Amino acid sequence: VAKDLGLQLPALREGGVRLLDKGRTQYFALHRQTGHLVTAERIDREQLCEGVQQCVLRCEVIVEGEM
DSSP, X not given: OHHHHTOOXXXXXXXXXXXXXXXXXXXXXXXXXXXOEEEOSOOOHHHHSTTOSSOOOOEEEEEOSOX
16 A cells, blocks of 8 residues: 555554545554555455355545645
């Protein structure tokens, strides 16, 4: 995420970047040391997308301040 947005790692460590998942469970997290997008919770496809062939989880990256 840091590389894709052109951010330096100190900007991530300062808390200027947040992830928003739609729904109650936060499935993704931002690793503050590396800037990688990681899974924060076990993702059970059968439970989330029962009966759907294509399963998509969406999240938003919010960057506070200037880019």
